[in-house]
Structures are given as structure tokens and as C-alpha cells.
């Protein structure tokens with residue numbers, strides 16, 4: 001699992017990687033930089049070929065130039081997602097790049113692909129569907145019709161499918177059905193880039209490679225769990241896509257449910273794709289399906305208004321490009337879920353995500369029950385605070401424990417203090433898009449970090465009641481950009497006598513300002 005610069009990761013076997021949608025944003029901004037990064041760390045086979053497919057007119061040379069120009073502009077940009085890029089090895093890497101100008105809907109495109117495979121030194125092929133979702137099933141069927149998904153000895157055929165995987169339960173099921181009609185599950189790699197994040201993978205290691213946490217990891221000791229993905233960015237250039245989808249579809253059944261699964265699954269019987277994905281599927285399948293009324297009661301949705309972020313004025317959502325001026329699309333969502341199994345009975349899970357919030361902060365906050373008895377009753381302490389274990393996914397990656405300590409002095413006053421592990425104190429965490437790990441794993445044939453059909457459907461099954469409930473009442477509450485969500489989200493958790501963990505809380509020894517830059 002997972003590419004690493006330091007471990008003895010094997011070089012994957014040679015193959016041809018076809019990138020459908022090669023002139024698009026994802027390919028230039030995330031996929032090619034990630035492939036180049038793997039190349040620079042020696043993790044690509046020398047015979048790997050990368051073939052872009054798109055209807056935009058071009059050839060090998062113009063494709064290479066288009067990517068080189070983009071990377072050169074990024075090379076000096078400290079905000080670039082792939083981090084600073086050293087282009088010294090680019091000319092060697094670029095030799096692997098080819099381009100097929102073709103329409104996804106035309107048979108000739110698939111004849112060109114067949115010829116490219118026949119001309120390559122290997123018959124292994126991966127097809128990355130970096131296209132608008134409406135093409136996913138179509139392209140797969142055309143690949144199937146052309147015989148390009150048939151595997152043989154020494155010849156694998158794999159298809160990587162981007163997100164979003166469906167827009168509700170019915171569409172996700174239909175897409176799974178169409179894909180599985182032309183290939184087997186072991187050939188399908190459904191991408192969720194959160195699974196490529198080192199800190200997400202580390203949740204499993206923290207839980208299952210240490211004896212310390214697991215005995216407490218249940219409803220005897222845990223009061224509730226909060227999962228937060230707060231973003232400071234708005235919808236950027238994606239207004240058209242976002243306005244049709246909203247925060248729930250964009251983030252919850254995929255990224256937030258991956259975090260939920262990592263924190264809540266049972267220990268897998270083996271550390272392999274089947275065992276791990278079965279546990280995840282079981283867990284998501286155990287989320288209680290709310291009735292429409294329960295879904296309405298257990299959710300809050302908001303939309304950002306104009307406000308101030310980091311001292312700068314930012315426009316409201318309805319003033320963003322390609323967003324309907326009367327849009328009711330939610331840019332913030334909070335939901336409460338319960339999991340009907342032995343371990344989690346009685347432990348609510350609160351999930352929230354939003355754009356234009358006060359700080360960038362993706363974290364899992366595990367709130368333990370307070371100590372059962374305050375033996376310090378003769379002191380000024382009459383109520384003990386809960387311990388929190390914070391798994392900080394980004395930024396300031398690490399794990400932090402809030403616990404009570406005695407403040408020095410003649411009286412017994414308690415204060416919450418922190419004990420922590422910051423990645424940066426132990427490891428060089430290379431800038432990563434998450435796609436390096438996923439591309440590497442797909443090239444090696446490891447499906448552990450990819451979603452299986454049943455997991456995806458179980459995820460959609462759990463969010464479907466919210467989608468249904470909101471159809472009847474699509475209003476959103478406002479929150480000013482820079483605030484941490486609408487008042488209804490505070491009411492949601494407040495009804496249970498609880499509070500949200502503070503977004504973007506500074507950790508000792510970390511410089512959040514710097515991390516956000």
C-alpha cells in the first residue's frame with residue numbers, strides 16, 4: 001500500500017496508461033505532476049508509456065509542450081498543489097508522453113488505442129477516465145466492445161474512474177451495473193483522493209499498530225465523534241459543477257465517509273484489499289438509514305454570504321461565476337449519523353464540511369466520556385472536561401490528545417493541556433496531491449485504497465434520506481464567509497448538549513498561518 005520515497009517500494013511492471021480527457025484540468029494540474037513525481041523517485045518502469053486522449057486538436061509534441069508550459073508556470077509557484085517542481089528530469093519523462101486526438105464517442109479512437117497497445121512493448125493497459133462523469137460508462141462499454149478490457153496471462157487491463165461516482169444511490173448503482181457488465185470488480189479502481197493522503201492512511205496504523213487506543217475505542221469510553229472538513233476556498237472556477245451538486249454530494253459520501261470508515265471499522269482480518277474493503281462496506285452498511293423526518297432533524301445546511309476571510313473581503317456564493325443568482329445549493333452541511341453495531345451503539349457521529357469557513361482544517365475529533373467520578377470535589381473543580389483525541393488530517397498533520405492537568409499553585413485548579421505528535425517533527429512529509437499513491441497502487445495492482453462497488457452504494461444509501469428530505473425544503477441558512485457555518489449547525493449538535501470542536505485550533509509548536517500558506 002502506498003508509494004513512499006523512503007521504503008523499498010517495488011517498481012510496477014511496464015504498461016501503457018491511457019488518459020481520457022488529456023487536455024483537461026485534472027490531467028495537467030494533478031495527474032501528470034503526480035506521474036512526474038513518481039518518475040523522479042524512480043518508481044515508474046522505464047517502459048511505461050502515457051497516452052493522452054482528447055478531442056482537442058494536437059499531437060505528441062503539442063501535448064508535451066502544453067504540459068511543460070503548465071508545469072513551468074507552477075515550478076515557481078509556492079501554492080502549486082504538487083509543491084515545488086524540479087523540471088530537470090522533465091525532458092526524459094516527456095519522451096513517454098504520446099497523444100491521440102480522438103472523440104470518446106467514435107470507434108476510430110478505440111482503433112487508435114488498439115494500435116497503440118499493439119505497438120507497445122507490453123500488453124498491460126490502464127485506462128484513466130479523467131472525463132466528465134457522463135462519459136464514464138460510455139467509454140468503458142466502448143473499451144469492452146473493442147475487446148480492450150480482456151485480460152490474459154501477462155496482460156492486465158484496469159480502469160480508473162474519477163469522482164463523482166453517481167449523484168445519488170440510483171445513479172451510483174446504475175453506473176456500477178454498467179461497469180460490471182464489461183469488466184470484473186478487480187479491474188475497477190474507483191478514485192477517492194482522500195485515500196491517497198498519508199494522514200488518512202495513518203488512522204489505521206494509529207488504531208491497529210498500537211495497543212493504547214483500541215481498548216478505549218468503543219461506546220464504553222467514547223461519547224461522540226466529530227469529523228470536519230473545513231475549507232477557506234470558495235467554489236473557485238467550478239461554479240457550474242458545484243451549483244448542481246452542493247457540499248453534501250461533493251464531500252460526504254466520498255471523502256468524509258472514508259474518514260468515518262477509517263476511524264470506525266473493525267480490525268480487518270488481513271491487511272489486504274478484500275479484507276479492508278469488506279470492513280469498510282460493513283461499517284457504512286451499518287449507518288442507520290434515517291426517515292425523511294429524521295434526516296431533516298439531523299442535518300443543517302448553509303450557504304456562504306459575502307464576508308471577510310484573512311482580512312480580505314470575499315463575495316457571497318450567489319455572486320460566484322456560473323452560480324445561479326437564486327441558488328439554494330448548500331456550501332456547508334452538517335449531519336448526525338448513528339451506526340447500528342455493537343461497538344458504536346449510542347455514540348453519535350457528527351460530520352460537517354463547508355467552503356469559505358474561518359480556517360482550513362480537516363480533522364477527526366474523538367470526544368471521550370468524562371471521568372465517572374470527580375474525587376477532587378472539595379476543590380474548586382466540580383466538573384471534569386472530556387479528553388479529546390484529535391487526528392489532524394490537514395494542515396499541521398498530526399495526532400493530539402487534550403487532557404487535564406493541575407495548574408501549578410496552592411489550589412487544585414485543572415487546566416486542559418495537550419500532548420501531541422506532529423508529522424513534521426518526525427518525517428519529511430513530501431508535498432503530495434494524493435494521486436501519487438493512488439497511481440502507484442493502481443500500477444502495482446493494489447486495490448486497497450480504491451472504493452469497491454458495495455462501499456460506494458452503502459455510502460449513497462446513508463446520504464439518500466438527506467437528499468430526499470431537502471427536495472421538499474431546499475432552503476439554506478446563511479453564514480458569512482469567514483464564519484464556521486450557520487447557527488442551525490450549532491443547534492444540531494447543541495440539541496444533544498454538545499459543541500463543535502473549534503475549527504482551526506492552533507496546536508502547540510505548529511504555525512498554522514505558515515501551514516495554510
Ligand SMILES: NC(=O)C1=CN([C@@H]2O[C@H](COP(=O)(O)OP(=O)(O)OC[C@H]3O[C@@H](n4cnc5c(N)ncnc54)[C@H](OP(=O)(O)O)[C@@H]3O)[C@@H](O)[C@H]2O)C=CC1
Pocket residue numbers: 020021022023024025026027029053054055056102103104105129130131132133162163164
Ligand atoms: N479538475 C479537478 O481538480 C478535479 C476533477 N475531478 C474529476 O475529474 C474528471 C475530469 O475533470 P476535469 O479535468 O476538470 O474536466 P475537463 O472538462 O477539464 O476535462 C475533460 C476533457 O475532456 C474533453 N472532452 C469532452 N468531451 C470529449 C469527447 N467527446 N471526446 C474527447 N474529449 C472530450 C474536454 O474537452 P472540452 O473542454 O472541449 O469539453 C476536456 O479537455 C471529472 O470527472 C471531475 O469530476 C476530480 C477531482 C478534482
Ligand SMILES: O=C1O[C@H](COP(=O)(O)O)[C@@H](O)[C@H](O)[C@H]1O
Pocket residue numbers: 231250251362
Ligand atoms: O473532491 C473535492 O475535494 C476538495 C478538497 O480536497 P482537499 O484535498 O483539498 O482537502 C474540495 O475542495 C472539492 O470541492 C471536492 O470536489
